Amino acid sequence: MAKIILRGAHALTVVIRVVAGVLLIGSVAINFVNIIGRYFLSTSIPWAEEVMLFLMVGCVFLGSGLVGWSGRQIRMDAVVSLLPLRLRWAIELFSDLVLIASCVVLAVLAWPVVAMLAEFDQRSQAANIPLALPQATLPLGFLILAFLVAVRVLTRTRSGAPTAYSDH
Secondary structure: OHHHHHHHHHHHHHHHHHHHHHHHHHHHHHHHHHHHHHHHOOOOOOOHHHHHHHHHHHHHHHHHHHHHHHOOOOOOOOOHHHOOHHHHHHHHHHHHHHHHHHHHHHHHHHHHHHHHHHHOOOEOOOOOOEOHHHHHHHHHHHHHHHHHHHHHHHHHHHOOOHHHHOOO
């Protein structure tokens, strides 16, 4: 069962990399076209800034799971890194559990906002994009982050390797 979940997590990271890459490339392409239009054709795309912002938000929140998967999230671990290995491992495990819980709570709290935006059919001003779409990347990104960190924690602690976190 653990191998299936681990394979699923690896597949999810591949999908996230592709999606985040496409969002980033889309944002850069829109920016490039807008720059060409603005400086060479004296006209700009009215919705470009808004769409680029939505694409970047999606890239960041969906891509945050990759950071958690690799265990490279921001930590205040100057003192923790000086602790003995087992104590450091326990504190880092606790930190990951707090991260998972926080992500789940944030996703649960964010989802009603997304549902309300969809229910009222709120749309962006310039691009007329339903605001539920870019806003949905927040709870989705938090859930992906929680899932990938949980898989990382479970697969590393099951092996009994207290050195699993020592690569930070």
